[in-house]
Amino acid sequence: MVLINGKSEQYLNITDRGLQYGDGLFETVHVNQGQPVFLHEHLHRLKQGCERLLIPCPALDVLSKEAIQLASPSTQAVLKIIVTRGSGGRGYRQPDCIMPTRILSLHPYPDYPAHFKQLGVVARFCQTRLGLNPSLAGIKHLNRLEQVLARAEWQDAGIQEGLMLDALDRVIEGTMSNLFYIKNQTLITAPLTFSGVAGIMRAQILRLATLHDLPVKQVYFSQEALLAADELFLTNSIIGIWPVKQLEQQVFPVGEATQKMMASLEQST
Amino acid sequence: MVLINGKSEQYLNITDRGLQYGDGLFETVHVNQGQPVFLHEHLHRLKQGCERLLIPCPALDVLSKEAIQLASPSTQAVLKIIVTRGSGGRGYRQPDCIMPTRILSLHPYPDYPAHFKQLGVVARFCQTRLGLNPSLAGIKHLNRLEQVLARAEWQDAGIQEGLMLDALDRVIEGTMSNLFYIKNQTLITAPLTFSGVAGIMRAQILRLATLHDLPVKQVYFSQEALLAADELFLTNSIIGIWPVKQLEQQVFPVGEATQKMMASLEQST
Numbered sequence: 001m002v003l004i005n006g007k008s009e010q011y012l013n014i015t016d017r018g019l020q021y022g023d024g025l026f027e028t029v030h031v032n033q034g035q036p037v038f039l040h041e042h043l044h045r046l047k048q049g050c051e052r053l054l055i056p057c058p059a060l061d062v063l064s065k066e067a068i069q070l071a072s073p074s075t076q077a078v079l080k081i082i083v084t085r086g087s088g089g090r091g092y093r094q095p096d097c098i099m100p101t102r103i104l105s106l107h108p109y110p111d112y113p114a115h116f117k118q119l120g121v122v123a124r125f126c127q128t129r130l131g132l133n134p135s136l137a138g139i140k141h142l143n144r145l146e147q148v149l150a151r152a153e154w155q156d157a158g159i160q161e162g163l164m165l166d167a168l169d170r171v172i173e174g175t176m177s178n179l180f181y182i183k184n185q186t187l188i189t190a191p192l193t194f195s196g197v198a199g200i201m202r203a204q205i206l207r208l209a210t211l212h213d214l215p216v217k218q219v220y221f222s223q224e225a226l227l228a229a230d231e232l233f234l235t236n237s238i239i240g241i242w243p244v245k246q247l248e249q250q251v252f253p254v255g256e257a258t259q260k261m262m263a264s265l266e267q268s269t
Numbered sequence: 270m271v272l273i274n275g276k277s278e279q280y281l282n283i284t285d286r287g288l289q290y291g292d293g294l295f296e297t298v299h300v301n302q303g304q305p306v307f308l309h310e311h312l313h314r315l316k317q318g319c320e321r322l323l324i325p326c327p328a329l330d331v332l333s334k335e336a337i338q339l340a341s342p343s344t345q346a347v348l349k350i351i352v353t354r355g356s357g358g359r360g361y362r363q364p365d366c367i368m369p370t371r372i373l374s375l376h377p378y379p380d381y382p383a384h385f386k387q388l389g390v391v392a393r394f395c396q397t398r399l400g401l402n403p404s405l406a407g408i409k410h411l412n413r414l415e416q417v418l419a420r421a422e423w424q425d426a427g428i429q430e431g432l433m434l435d436a437l438d439r440v441i442e443g444t445m446s447n448l449f450y451i452k453n454q455t456l457i458t459a460p461l462t463f464s465g466v467a468g469i470m471r472a473q474i475l476r477l478a479t480l481h482d483l484p485v486k487q488v489y490f491s492q493e494a495l496l497a498a499d500e501l502f503l504t505n506s507i508i509g510i511w512p513v514k515q516l517e518q519q520v521f522p523v524g525e526a527t528q529k530m531m532a533s534l535e536q537s538t
Contacts, residue, residue, distance in 0.1 A: 022291025131400025
């Protein structure tokens with residue numbers, strides 16, 4: 001089920017700059033009992049991303065209406081919202097009159113085993129690095145070759161996520177998730193000033209941590225620091241929280257702080 | 270005029286990873302008197318890019334045949350060849366069976382005034398930086414938001430190109446061109462190890478310089494070094510060589526070395 005600019009379509013003009021240059025953004029929204037979860041937050045981030053990329057954002061009430069229309073028949077699903085700069089001539093220069101394209105599509109909810117949440121997942125480090133670019137950092141834009149190449153590094157179905165370092169060897173996030181660790185009762189995650197995606201679930205975790213008086217630090221850290229963590233978990237809008245039970249050869253408990261965050265997130269949604 | 274996988278079509282399935290993630294590459298080919306210029310070189314680079322991105326490259330004889338088919342009716346035109354990883358499910362993981370998409374489209378040749386070539390163009394420095402990423406450097410891939418943002422920095426029609434620095438403040442290239450300068454009878458251009466596009470015309474210039482015993486250095490340089498250049502020029506497959514007559518407040522002659530390279534390129538094509 002796909003809506004392109006409000007119409008039920010499956011095909012897009014190849015002149016669209018989303019295809020030509022990855023010139024756009026997207027949101028991946030969890031649909032639960034017919035409701036797009038954190039829809040307001042997703043649309044707000046989309047709007048902010050559009051502002052940074054100088055794309056006129058489609059009206060949020062229109063996007064919201066279309067999102068709810070697509071989501072409502074589904075018990076569990078994934079709703080993807082793409083906004084591109086629309087069609088334009090050849091060349092990087094933006095068209096004088098930008099008519100953005102909005103594409104909403106519904107996808108099956110991935111059938112992750114329940115033990116991923118209960119017992120944790122296995123992660124690895126990727127070789128592919130995240131480039132440093134303040135003008136794109138934080139935005140969930142359509143330039144995703146780094147993640148595609150990182151995800152192509154492993155085939156082992158026993159490994160659920162790959163962690164990515166930036167060009168300065170700082171650990172930033174997973175290919176499809178944000179990364180948190182706990183050390184000495186402090187919750188730590190990387191800043192997203194030069195690379196990475198400012199996840200909706202990441203923001204929720206930061207909010208909940210503050211609510212529960214768990215000290216938070218947004219600082220850069222090394223692979224070694226991460227491997228010495230007390231607890232470790234991944235977040236995104238679809239998985240919520242996944243504890244990491246193993247990273248490379250190092251094993252981790254599903255600790256108290258992680259469980260507390262999971263329970264708190266469960267209550268808040 | 271567009272060929273998608275050999276068929277005359279204008280619309281692409283939105284499941285294509287070219288749109289979803291910028292997961293693909295492209296070539297921009299000059300069509301002169303019905304012939305795609307440097308077609309062999311373009312297809313060779315496309316194949317190399319596919320190998321680096323782990324995309325099975327469409328057969329080059331098929332691409333070549335389709336390129337010639339599209340180009341042949343045109344006196345002057347621009348042929349764009351896009352290859353994507355094809356359709357795939359949601360998520361960065363590549364499909365197990367990759368069926369690449371090839372999209373060939375013909376565009377009008379831009380009506381650049383003749384004096385751009387004879388007297389030179391005006392360039393500026395962009396604020397938007399090129400990220401550092403060895404796994405993507407050199408490839409003409411579809412992740413082009415950096416160039417789009419850089420090109421959006423100026424509206425002044427009197428400025429023809431913006432020069433981009435990398436995250437370490439080294440000058441690398443133009444938004445749509447490679448950059449060369451001459452200092453003390455040596456031709457200098459930036460290495461493309463961490464960012465930039467390895468242009469077909471850039472390779473031709475390097476080849477011709479060697480042929481004419483003009484010493485070549487591929488080294489990083491600063492804005493200051495560039496502003497102190499004896500001569501300066503831009504290259505790409507569509508413009509060939511454009512001398513730069515002015516960069517910011519600094520003016521440059523269309524010097525002897527630049528003229529020699531232009532004459533040599535003229536003869537070789």
